[in-house]
Amino acid sequence: MLSNEVTVHVNRGESDTLELESADGDRLDLEVSRSFRLTLRGHETPAHVHCRLDGGLSHIASIDHPNYYVGPGDVTSVPVEIDADGVDALVEGQLEVLTGYGSESVTVEVIVTPGSARIDVDESLAEPSRDEPEPPVLERVSSAAQVDPGTLAVGALGLFAIAIATMTAMTIASPAALVGLGAVIVGVAVAGLLLVR
Template sequence: MSPLDVTVHVNRGSADAVLETDVDTVETCEPIQLVLRGHETPAHVHCRLDERLDRVASIDGSNYYVEPDDVTPVPIRVDAEAIESPVEGTLEIVGGYGAESVSIDVTVTPGPPQVDVDDSLAEPTRSEPEPTPIERAVTGFSALTGIEMGTIAVVALGLVAIGIATATAATIGGPVAIGGLAIVVVGVAVGLGLLIR
C-alpha cells in the first residue's frame, strides 16, 4: 500500500519556528507519510499522536531535525484492519521547543476486508461439453479394442479417401482412374502399416 502524503512546512517565510500544513483533516485506512519540508532556517520538530490515535497508529521516532530546503519523511503506520469502526484522533507537530504547534485531525477508517485466496482459484472452472454420440462411440471402440483415438481417426480418413477414389474411378472409368484408385489404396495401406507397427 502506498502511503498518503501530508506536508508540513517548517519556517516558511520566517526564521522563527513557524509550522504550516496543507490540510487540517485526513481520513485514511492506509499508512501516512508526514513530510516535514524545511525552508528558511533549521528546526527541531516533535511529532506525536494523541492517545485515541495511538491505539491504531504509530510513529517510529518523535523528534526530528529539519534542515533548510530539505525534506524529512516521517512514516506513520496505521493498523486499520484491527478496528471495526472509525477512530478519530489528532496528530500534533510541535516546533520551537513548544512555542509553535499545528494539529491535524486524523480519522482512521476500517480497512477493506481480507480476502482469502486459495489454490482452487487458479484452476479453470469451465465444464467439459457433453460428448456427441459419434465421440462416445469412437471413445467406446477405442477403449474396447485398445486402439488409440488418433489411429481410429486416420483409419476413418483413409476409408473416406478410398470411397472418394472408388466413386471417381467408377464415374470416370478408364485405366488412369483405376490407377489413381490403386495409388490411394496402396497409400492408405502403407499408412495403416506404419501406424500399427
C-alpha cells in the same frame, strides 16, 4: 475533511516553520475510517521533524518511525497505520508534527469513524482452486472410448490422409491414383492395428 493524506510544508519561507496544507493556521481537522499518510515536504533548509500521536488516536494508531530528517526538496511519506478492529464509535485524537526541538508544531485533529464491516481473508484465498479445468475435447473423447489420446490423434490423422487420397484419386481418375489410394488405406489400417495391439 474526509481524506487519506495530510501534507505539512517544512521550512517554507524560513527555518523552523511548519505549515499545514489546506488548513487555517496550525490546526487541521481530518476524518478517516482507515490508515492514512502524512507527507512532509521540505523547502529551503533541512530540518529534523518529530511526529507523535495523542489522545484516543494513540490507542488505535501507530507510526513506525517518529523521527525524520527532511532535506530541501525532499518529499517524505509517513504512514499512519490505524487498527480500527472493534471500533464501533468515533475515536478522537491528535497527530502532532514538531520541529525546532519542539519550538514549532502543527496539530491534526483526527476523528476515526467506524469503517464498513471488515472481511477476514485467510491464506486459503492465495491457493489455487481445487476445481479441475474441463479437459480438452480429445481427452474427453478418448476417456469415453477408453482409448489413449495419442492413438485417437493418430487415427484422426489417418482418416484425414484417406480423405485427401480419395479426393486426389477422384480428381485425377487414373489407375495410378487408385493404386495410391489403396496404399494409403492399407498403411492407415496397418498403423491402426499396431496402435491398438
